[in-house]
Amino acid sequence: MNDDQKLDVAPPYNAVARHGVSPNPSHDEIARFDFLANFNKFMASALGTGNQLAYDNRVLPKFKKEHGREPKDRFEIRRAMNEDPFHLFWSALKRNSMEMRQQNGRAIVLRQIDELNAKARQFNEGRDTLELNPEIEVPRYQSAVDIHCMPGSYHGEELPGDVSAGANYDCGIFATTGGGLGALTDGGGMALVEWIKKERPGWAPRRVLDIGCTVGHNIVPLALAFPDCEVVAIDTAAPILRYAHARAQSLGATNIQFIQASAEDLSRWDDGTFDWVQTTMFLHETSGKALPSILKEGYRVLADDGLMLHLEQPEYHDGMPLFEQFLRDWDAFNNNEPFWSSMHALDMKDEMISAGFDRDELFETGVRAVVDREIFPENATGEGEDHGRAAFWHAYGAWKNASAIQEAAE
Amino acid sequence: MTDSAFDWMAAANKKAKGKRPEYFDDPEDERMLSILMAVAGEVSVLRERMDTVERLLETKGTISRDDIESYVPDKNAAYERGVMIREYIYRVMRGPHQMVEELKEAEPSLEELSKELREI
Ligand SMILES: C[S@@+](CC[C@H](N)C(=O)[O-])C[C@H]1O[C@@H](n2cnc3c(N)ncnc32)[C@H](O)[C@@H]1O
Numbered sequence: 001m002n003d004d005q006k007l008d009v010a011p012p013y014n015a016v017a018r019h020g021v022s023p024n025p026s027h028d029e030i031a032r033f034d035f036l037a038n039f040n041k042f043m044a045s046a047l048g049t050g051n052q053l054a055y056d057n058r059v060l061p062k063f064k065k066e067h068g069r070e071p072k073d074r075f076e077i078r079r080a081m082n083e084d085p086f087h088l089f090w091s092a093l094k095r096n097s098m099e100m101r102q103q104n105g106r107a108i109v110l111r112q113i114d115e116l117n118a119k120a121r122q123f124n125e126g127r128d129t130l131e132l133n134p135e136i137e138v139p140r141y142q143s144a145v146d147i148h149c150m151p152g153s154y155h156g157e158e159l160p161g162d163v164s165a166g167a168n169y170d171c172g173i174f175a176t177t178g179g180g181l182g183a184l185t186d187g188g189g190m191a192l193v194e195w196i197k198k199e200r201p202g203w204a205p206r207r208v209l210d211i212g213c214t215v216g217h218n219i220v221p222l223a224l225a226f227p228d229c230e231v232v233a234i235d236t237a238a239p240i241l242r243y244a245h246a247r248a249q250s251l252g253a254t255n256i257q258f259i260q261a262s263a264e265d266l267s268r269w270d271d272g273t274f275d276w277v278q279t280t281m282f283l284h285e286t287s288g289k290a291l292p293s294i295l296k297e298g299y300r301v302l303a304d305d306g307l308m309l310h311l312e313q314p315e316y317h318d319g320m321p322l323f324e325q326f327l328r329d330w331d332a333f334n335n336n337e338p339f340w341s342s343m344h345a346l347d348m349k350d351e352m353i354s355a356g357f358d359r360d361e362l363f364e365t366g367v368r369a370v371v372d373r374e375i376f377p378e379n380a381t382g383e384g385e386d387h388g389r390a391a392f393w394h395a396y397g398a399w400k401n402a403s404a405i406q407e408a409a410e
Numbered sequence: 411m412t413d414s415a416f417d418w419m420a421a422a423n424k425k426a427k428g429k430r431p432e433y434f435d436d437p438e439d440e441r442m443l444s445i446l447m448a449v450a451g452e453v454s455v456l457r458e459r460m461d462t463v464e465r466l467l468e469t470k471g472t473i474s475r476d477d478i479e480s481y482v483p484d485k486n487a488a489y490e491r492g493v494m495i496r497e498y499i500y501r502v503m504r505g506p507h508q509m510v511e512e513l514k515e516a517e518p519s520l521e522e523l524s525k526e527l528r529e530i
Contacts, residue, residue: 009492014482027479031458035451038495047506053513086509092433092440093506096447103422110418145428158421336428375485 008045008377010037010178015375016171017183020250021119021243023108023167032104036097036175043094044386054086055323074316074325074341078333081326091334098149098176098335105172106151109164120163123246130245132238133260139236141287145336154214154237166215166243173217180369180379180391181217184251187369187376187391188280188311189218193225194370195395196307205229205275209301211263211294212282216244216256218311219280223253231256232274234263263294272303280311281393284343291343295355304401308352311367313387314394316345328387340388348396361398368392450502454495461491 013025013033025033055077063071063080071077081087109116124130138155146153150169158164173185181187196203204226210219213233223231233256235241245258261268263279263286277298283291302308316325325344332340349362369379369391379391434440462481466473483491500507518526 006489007493007496009489009496012483012488012491014488027459027462027481028455031455032451034458034491034495035454035499038492039451039499042496042499042503046500047503047510050506050510050513053510057513057516086513088433089506089509091431092443093447095431095433096444099426099444100447100451102426106424107419107422110416110421113416113418146426149426149428151424151426153427159416334431336426 008041010034010041011375011377013037013174015179015183016174019184019247020123021116021163021167021246023112023116023171025108025171029104029108032100033172033175036101036104037178039097040176040386041178043090043097044380045384047090047093048384048386050086051081051090051327052323054084055081059084059087071322074322074329077322077326078329091330094330095149095334101172101175102149102151102168104175105168106164108171109167110158113159113162113164116164116167117159117162120242120246123249124242127245127249129249129254129257130241131257131259132241134238136236136260136262139262139264139287139290141285141290141339142236145338147285147336148331149336154235154240157239161242163239163243163246165237165239166241166247169240170215170217170243170247177379177386177389177391179376180371180389182369182371182376184220185217186221187371188367188393189221190370191367192218192278192280192309192311193221195365195367197225205307207232207274208276208278209234209266209269209274209298211277211279211298212285213244213258214240216248216253216258219256220248220251220253223248223256224251227255229255232259232269233257234259234261236260236262263297264290266297266301269301271300272306273301275303275306276309277302277306278309278311281313283310283312284337284340286343287339288342291346292351292354295351299356299400302400305405306400307397308357308400309395309397310348311393311395312348313344313390315348317347324387331388352396352398357398357400358403361400361402363397363399365395365397366392367395453502454498457494457498458491461494 013030059080071080142153142155152158152165154165154169156165170185173181182190206229208222208229208231210231210233213219213235216233219231219233223229233244235244238260241258241260248256248258286294298308313328316328328344329341331337349359352362353359379386381390381392432440459478462478463473465487466477466481470477
């Protein structure tokens with residue numbers, strides 16, 4: 001059969017690659033994720049088109065009749081859509097799929113938690129590449145709700161000292177993204193490697209800081225691509241770091257030091273320590289005050305001619321239709337992402353300038369996940385896009401004082 | 411061995427912190443939909459298991475549970491199973507799926523049509 005005639009189905013969960021601390025799924029556990037991955041595809045495409053129809057044919061005309069004008073922002077659209085029976089039903093289904101993903105992932109992990117902890121210990125014990133600091137506090141923006149309906153969030157433990165949060169996060173992403181992030185969920189990191197090799201051929205950063213690394217999905221590819229680079233990956237959550245360190249070690253990324261630290265206080269590192277400071281899918285889980293202070297600290301520890309890079313879903317710029325903004329906001333209000341909506345409304349350029357950059361040092365670019373297309377399909381963008389989860393991001397970047405340095409050299 | 415005191419399935423069911431949005435007028439409907447969705451998922455799991463058993467039996471005379479647990483579909487089987495799950499989802503989701511069509515076009519009620527047909 002010609003590939004074009006094939007139906008759009010999710011790849012099987014069996015295609016997910018295993019590493020040294022991967023939970024071992026049973027036949028039926030695999031089948032649960034297979035169901036969810038395909039269900040989410042259905043929700044984004046065949047059923048998802050109903051949201052726009054409900055808006056155009058029902059919600060918008062009613063709104064205009066009542067108010068005598070168009071909705072002025074995504075919040076008004078949300079309130080109006082939340083009165084519409086189709087959208088409510090769609091949201092209820094989607095919320096259930098998110099909750100099922102968490103239950104399914106946790107069940108896989110928790111039934112074998114002792115084995116997983118033992119595996120992690122083998123990679124972690126006595127290694128100076130893992131530094132846990134129990135005095136690090138969980139920020140309010142991390143504890144107010146369990147982000148993306150993940151019970152216990154990143155920092156929760158089921159058994160003292162466990163890796164359950166990391167293992168659950170890792171094993172279930174397949175279900176929500178339909179495999180769009182690749183076998184090791186590292187399509188974003190792989191894309192960054194490809195991008196930098198084109199952007200600055202031959203350049204090798206000496207030190208990289210990855211902020212809010214979680215289980216290291218997107219920093220491991222970078223560490224492997226630059227084996228002589230010292231990589232520091234920080235996170236506030238200990239269970240995540242235990243898992244991340246063991247995972248990275250088992251994948252051969254032994255040049256990453258995982259440290260429990262808050263991005264709001266990088267005082268242990270001198271000014272200009274790193275050639276590359278990055279966050280990937282992180283800033284939307286911080287807060288109005290934390291985000292600028294993290295960018296400022298990141299700027300301070302970045303060396304001259306160093307790269308700052310942030311990967312996120314695209315911001316809600318003026319040209320983005322309000323209805324699309326509303327769709328992109330779904331997770332904020334239905335999947336426990338309380339800073340999502342505010343973050344995507346920020347002008348990241350202005351934020352970077354407040355952190356210390358000159359406007360002419362900034363750049364933006366699109367980054368599409370790099371995965372094995374033989375097995376993992378390209379996530380839809382635009383029509384049929386699962387907003388907020390598409391494997392396509394916006395990169396906000398800057399080279400610190402690059403032009404000044406170049407001028408001085410000339 | 412996992413300590414028998416650790417009830418992992420109960421722990422898997424833990425609720426996420428954060429008030430759950432209300433999608434229906436009646437809170438019971440929230441619960442009902444969650445049960446229906448879980449059952450829909452579990453039926454899909456059973457179908458996939460049956461499919462595994464059938465495929466294994468096709469190539470081997472007898473099979474063990476280990477064979478089922480370690481079964482990995484090849485590329486073609488993986489696609490066929492994806493199509494099977496997709497078909498299943500469309501079957502179960504007929505109602506909501508038809509809502510999409512309803513949204514495309516407001517249809518006259520059968521009462522109205524009945525009146526109309528009487529006159530033509
Ligand atoms: C959405 S995840 C980031 C995903 C990850 N960068 C990736 O690409 O896979 C957010 C992470 O940030 C961590 N975090 C939140 N606030 C933090 C802070 N102030 N400092 C460091 N890490 C933080 C959380 O514990 C969580 O692991």
